Amino acid sequence: MNKNSPHDVAEFDYVIVGAGSAGCVLANRLSADGRHSVLLLEAGPKDSNVWIHIPLGYGRLFKDKRVNWMYQTEPEPGLGGRQVFQPRGKVLGGSSSINGLLYVRGQHEDYDRWRQLGNIGWGFDDVLPYFKKAENQIRGADQYHGTGGPLSVSDWRHHDPLSEAFVKAAVEAGIPYNPDFNGATQEGAGFFQTTTRRGRRASSAFCYLRPARGRGNLRIETDALAQRIKFEGQRARSIEYRQNGVTRSARARREILLSSGAYNSPQLLQLSGVGPADLLKQHGIDVVLDAAGVGRDLQDHLQVRLVMRCAQKVTLNDIVASPLRSALAGAQYAAFRKGTLTIAAGTSGAFFKTSPRLATPDIQIHFIPFSTDKMGEKLHAFSGFTASVCQLRPESRGSLKIRSADPAAPPEIRINYLATETDRAAFIDGIRILRDILARPALKPFVVSEAYPGPDKVSDEDILDFCRKTGSTVYHPTSTCRMGNDPLAVVDQRLRVRGIEGLRVVDASVMPDLMSGNTNAPTIMIAEKGSDMILEDAH
Template identity: 80%
Template structure:
């Protein structure tokens, strides 16, 4: 397969071509087209975001296994998880994963970004990135030193305040955690309610918040059902993109830059398909090597979650509503009329951040609390009253990889995350479960608890808890770092997100994170795209 450019004079030309209309791509499309000076082509492999469940917050449960808007990836068998494959849903529609995610607005810790800077990524410390978090934000609570108003992205308070979520917060305080009204403020530690990317009870994906207001601009062209097949090069300069739309293969020329915003799985896949990646891998699949870049697809990281399910003594959970036809109908009507009630809840109502060891400088565990329960996310809720709390290790040491399995862009890549492959990761998960159990057994929750359903009393020793983590641990949907930023031999992009060793090509999405942030990844990815937009426009001048 020839990696050289096959552009024709008749191919349409744009200043910028953005591949992927997800959390980052929609931000870039808005910002790069805003001044009217630059023409922008935005390519999205999936359809328009017209599925009704995209716009209903609780609809993420319906989109979990909805092939039309979801890449539905799977990992390879995970060695430390008893050889299980772990399902990896990723958004495949306008808005990308911000159209199917759990809607939580969490930035991570100040220390995360200072660590990025200390690793040689100038301009990425907390003080550098805070203005971009604020620029993006339209914070319901108003502006302060940590928050902005007037930005495209609505950030709202949790509307549902069910008795279980309140009892969980009270229980966490009883075990010694401070109450924290703002996980994205001065400090992250403590327990409180999550904020969400919603507006008036509807999901605010980046397709809604950023792309919507920009769609009418004459200098922005959006193509859906357009699968990026490869970046086209002349020498070491990216000059365009080849993409498939239906049965047609099309090409477009980029005058200034090609920007990959296809996420931690699809951006490294597209680079490898285009001849940028480990040379031995590319040659194996008959792809001409443009640049032998060993780091492309290297250093994959993800957050793992392990859940505890409790049987509830009162019929106040979402399970009880979903399993009762009358209550279900009333909940639907309440949402349709008032945009309130159960259908507005995100993938976590209350949350907590704590340390498994007092010697740690900052929390290493995040808890998501949910007033419902199920055996597997995206499957039907239990027929009993139940609620769930999960632990997520924030800074796992384990690293994995992403490698193409074929030169065919429609063949899913090989995803290896290597969850729990270090001793620290294993022991941290065990400690986290023990601390979460203390919270779930605290006095404030006693009136609501019948018993622990899963894993239950049969799991009590450290060895049994570790075995349960191996048996039931799964993703919390935060893959990053496969095209990471840095100055070392395996870094793929520099601190301006330009692909090292090439011209006219950047990567802007979660794959550029030097390592995982201590929290959900959507807000940081939007920040990265806001900052990248400024850098791209500066370089254009």
């Protein structure tokens, strides 16, 4: 990495804060033609940890503070006052370096809803070209998919009878088979595709940053914590960051681009004087812009996991418990990049409606051939597998606020899971439908019994109590700097911070609302589209 001396004020056309799913895309696209100088700042280290590149390695990184912000929510009222762990990537590639690798775009209707909210240019027909531009789809190009893009999208490289049985059981329960959750429709049961290339993780750092890192007009600085944005009047001019104990400054001739995610982007805005005035004054921060929407409307997907005892020793639990089988799995991966070490955070799954009155699915099921009490912790000693229920469009809204003027202090995160009757009912109905799937003939040879919550938990009250005691995040925070035209919108439809010049937010925080699926692919799409907007406005 290039270094500037502590006393330099380096100057670039664009300064990008955060080398995650979006920031790596921006760094690649904005530096591609050689006309613009670009600085990319990342608070974490290089992506050299070996577990980043092995798909199943996400279990090892879940609570590794070397590459993870390790955030926690405040006590959640809807979850019995429990705090919920919020892992976020703090490394080149950001959360795309530690996530569960699923490639899910969401429903066409999600983007059409964004457009209907007044965000012109963000309907499905508008964003599809950017999904295709990003993608290198292993199955080839078609109406919905692209090839030749940086982001490798692959099929799972392991034959698993349990995952196949789940899909068959879902079809037996009346859910249609769907070979492509990212095609004409999302609804149905099938297998997830993953952001992998030949059995290795395809993070945004691997796909976008590595091909660009040799460019003379791109500087990448790691272990560089952005502390605040400096303004001249209402124009963002420079970033102050701390690296190796030294405070440095980088000036942007054109624009500063925040790509630090749904937690760190609003945090940096608030630290810099852009946010709710009362909050900023409380912490002694001069108000540059009273923007009440910064940090509001936080949304996330909750998941509730059902654990089944398996009748056959075909689960990852069994492989990990056997030194010989573990060694064979390691050898298989080393030689062929196949096998159990390629397991993502969902192998097969389903999208379905809990009610016929709904236009589109409101529940996503993630199926995985292993089980544990908590993700990132030791697997169960018994043969077990997991199927989790995730409500796709929660009504519950939360907030993110700084706790102090210290940039290193973790923010206050409140998500308000299960705050509405709609959200609670969706989980009760979703779990009932999932139980129906798990009881179907295709899974009979594999099921001994339901370990959690257990067959005695049958009433609505029992199921909801289980949700409150065990529900956790699916790691999809969004919407804290949301795009729109209303008074609480933080950015406009070109991702420019409203009321400020020379400053954009380009990451999951700009989503007008939470989309119906996993957030990595849509965040990369946002950065692809944002890159075009930035370059258009540069002319």
